[in-house]
Amino acid sequence: MARVVVDVFLKPEILDPQGRAVQGALGRLGMEGVRDVRQGKQFVIDLEGDLAGDRAKLMEKLAGELLSNPVIEDFTMRVEA
Amino acid sequence: MRVGVVTFPGTLDDQDAARAVSIAGGEPVALWHGDDDLKGVDAVVLPGGFSYGDYLRCGAISRFAPVMTSLVPAAEGGLPVLGICNGFQILCESHLLPGALTRNDSLHFICRDQRLRIERTDTMWTSDFTDGQEIVIPLKNGEGCYVADDAVLDELEGEGRIIARYLEVNPNGSRRDIAGISNARGNVVGLMPHPEHAVEALTGPSVDGLGFFTSVLTSVVNA
Numbered sequence: 001m002a003r004v005v006v007d008v009f010l011k012p013e014i015l016d017p018q019g020r021a022v023q024g025a026l027g028r029l030g031m032e033g034v035r036d037v038r039q040g041k042q043f044v045i046d047l048e049g050d051l052a053g054d055r056a057k058l059m060e061k062l063a064g065e066l067l068s069n070p071v072i073e074d075f076t077m078r079v080e081a
Numbered sequence: 082m083r084v085g086v087v088t089f090p091g092t093l094d095d096q097d098a099a100r101a102v103s104i105a106g107g108e109p110v111a112l113w114h115g116d117d118d119l120k121g122v123d124a125v126v127l128p129g130g131f132s133y134g135d136y137l138r139c140g141a142i143s144r145f146a147p148v149m150t151s152l153v154p155a156a157e158g159g160l161p162v163l164g165i166c167n168g169f170q171i172l173c174e175s176h177l178l179p180g181a182l183t184r185n186d187s188l189h190f191i192c193r194d195q196r197l198r199i200e201r202t203d204t205m206w207t208s209d210f211t212d213g214q215e216i217v218i219p220l221k222n223g224e225g226c227y228v229a230d231d232a233v234l235d236e237l238e239g240e241g242r243i244i245a246r247y248l249e250v251n252p253n254g255s256r257r258d259i260a261g262i263s264n265a266r267g268n269v270v271g272l273m274p275h276p277e278h279a280v281e282a283l284t285g286p287s288v289d290g291l292g293f294f295t296s297v298l299t300s301v302v303n304a
Contacts, residue, residue: 010183013230014183014228015183015186015226015228015254017184017185017186017187017188017254018184018188021188066137066141066145067137069138069141069174069181071173071179071180071181071228071229072181072183072228
């Protein structure tokens with residue numbers, strides 16, 4: 001069994017109003033010096049069998065086409081055994 | 082003149098869009114997300130709502146619906162397609178239009194009667210307007226902030242593909258006050274505000290929205 005973890009974040013140049021709101025809340029709750037907050041998404045995908053070869057390529061492709069939108073988002077993908 | 086109106090799970094404005102087509106003088110044809118048959122329609126409207134609950138990203142799952150596997154190549158071949166609100170988001174996710182719609186900069190869901198300026202009148206969906214015409218139609222969105230990189234924005238400006246801009250107030254933080262854009266050919270148009278809610282004096286702030294629906298009828302007849 002393989003576990004695939006995909007993290008998706010808005011690109012640095014795209015405004016993240018949710019992150020900004022969280023930044024404001026952290027400050028109001030006493031957390032000083034919060035320079036920036038970016039809010040993202042994490043997908044945890046459990047697969048039967050191993051992730052290798054064409055299957056790994058497909059997973060990577062879908063991370064870029066379905067799980068994230070390359071126009072506004074970057075993703076990172078890692079596989080945990 | 083038959084205009085398809087697509088219903089996805091979570092679509093809200095398909096009935097109003099179909100009604101707008103009728104009032105404009107066309108025949109609305111219901112299209113279903115799970116069916117790749119476009120039923121030989123002359124044009125298609127992707128209406129607003131929250132298709133697939135807006136899960137993942139607005140329009141991200143709808144893009145892969147069976148109806149889109151037929152619609153995308155048809156649109157690339159010249160079929161007139163208007164995406165309103167969630168429909169605009171679907172057109173961007175499908176890469177029929179550049180850029181993306183993101184969360185309003187205010188984080189608030191905005192619902193208001195919005196003044197726009199029509200800036201391009203040679204698309205299949207805007208030909209019945211006059212250049213620079215100001216209209217007022219409802220706007221209602223939570224993720225209507227249009228973003229694209231500067232190169233894309235410059236290209237849209239240079240090619241005259243920004244079809245409408247927000248006037249008086251930019252309600253959602255859209256780059257360069259963009260309310261709607263078209264593809265290069267002018268057959269595919271995405272618009273964040275809702276013309277289908279402004280086609281009758283009884284229920285709309287104006288009947289300014291009707292122009293989008295009469296335009297496509299004229300465009301198809303003349304094509």
